[in-house]
Amino acid sequence: MLNINRRSFIKNTAIGVAGLSIVGCAGKYRSEFIPKKEKRVIVVGGGFGGCTAAKYIKLNDPSIEVILVEKNSHFVSCPISNLVIVGLKDMNYITFKYDLLEKNYGIKVLQTEALELNSENNTLITTKGALKYDKLILSPGVGFIEDKSIGYSLNLTDKIPHAWKAGRQTEILRRQLSELKKGGTVILRVPKSPYRCPPGPYERASLIANFIKRNNLGGKIIILDSNDDVTSKGKLFKAAWDDFYRRELEYFSQVDVQNIDTENMIIDTNKGKIKADIINFIPDQKASNTAFKLGLVKEDKLWAFVNSYTFESEMVKDVYVVGDSTNTGSVGTVPKSGYIANSMGKVVAESVVASLNGKTPPKPFMANACYSMVSDTEAIWVTAVYEYDENTKRTITIKGASGTPKTRSKIDAKHQLSWAENIWSDTLM
């Protein structure tokens, strides 16, 4: 199945690239948009990794010109989006403008899409024109894998939203849930690891079960997990499900979805057929399409391999990749999370600033702290600290400095929001 996925996916990418070069040849996109004068770093992707990199480059060396290329006008945070879906928070709580990066640090924020890379003469082609760079950093997030063989295409996402990229999809799923009829069934499919935010699907399922219970809907949520078991904070999630949601939540592991009939809302699996009112199908993931288009993913691979010390791409010189698009194995033992993308943003900022100034950057050091709600009032977490290890040439977990709490708590629910407000401020303000 994975092979079919990969082949059909690679075909799509090839078409994408061919299409682009026709656009590129039209000329308009190739003329230089903002002429380069001083040392310049371009950052593609205004998410956790990209904004942090842009900001910390300016903090480390304000003389470097930094241009942030982002296709959307606003940043919408995936962290806390599960709370928005169940109505505990509003969209505006997780939506931000980019203006403070411009105002506070002098970063040029360009709302445009990066289309193509001309690595021989360090030029990035965007919808607004060509931009020359000394260093190019990408943090373009994840891409989603279509699987036509089971009837799953990304065209269907308005009907069966994944909401694994916050924004429009978050709103659709929120609306669907608010209209869930009494006794209704929600299916949530957990993608095959690795995907962004390992505990995210289980947090969402817990909150949907809580929503069903709080509103006395008498319905249920069924988790169809394609993995062998809950991939993160397993014991803690299962304890909460046992204590709170025996009626509202059913969990199945090792599920292969064999067909999705969106007309009749029926999912066919290796364990049987299920009819649902809402299907939250979270597809398998890979590096963002942007990483493929720009030639940063090796043939037959799904993620961008990087040098674990500098984050420079293994494929293209002067181009760096951070955040979810990286092959985490090439980095070390880190998960795909917003906190890690923020940490990587700081490491890559030091890496390119040092390189532009003829210095060696310090060894990578990163951390992760991630909270998940298990009900409307209680949360759990997972945390770790990582350092660069000379032997393995990877950034690995420091012994003893990682783990989960003994149990869920109300104060950790409070910490989740404080955590979010702080990481948003460290990334965007």
Added chain:
Amino acid sequence: MKVRFIFLVFLFLIAASFVFAETYEKRIVIVCAGCHGTNGASVGDSIPIIGGQKASYLKKVMMEYKNDKKVGSVMPKIAKGYHDERIDFVANYFSNKQWVNTNKPFDKNLADKGKKIADVCYDCHGKLGEGIEAFPRIAGQPVFYLKQVLFDYKNGVLKSDEMSFVSEYSDVDLEALANYFSSIRR
């Protein structure tokens, strides 16, 4: 001439190693900003501001977390990633940052009430809650955080001789104290 040259090289090496130490030090501590805000200026109300906090307090707390002498959320785990030199980095770095007061609101009536009983705190935290050596600055921290800490001492979640006085105060008094010290924003 030669001596002078060697001396210059020597100076240069000192300067270079200083710069390197500074970047290395920074490297170790800026990850904290993901939870505590850039330069430790936390904007979340349950996570304390650490930028501009007393160095000896930061050091003491990190050691306590590391040695499981203090309970907390993620910090007892995270502190284990910081050997003693790194704990010094954290304390140096953040204590040298400018203090930025919380932007979270406080209750004026409760703050007035708190002011009347606040002198019990002055010996350790200073008349303006500014902190004295290993006793932390509490002025301008978020109300929620201060209240939580006081309640944790009262309920025995956190233990300290100096803070044992809280058992003689009602919850409302403690809330008033939290509001008073949070209201001092200078």
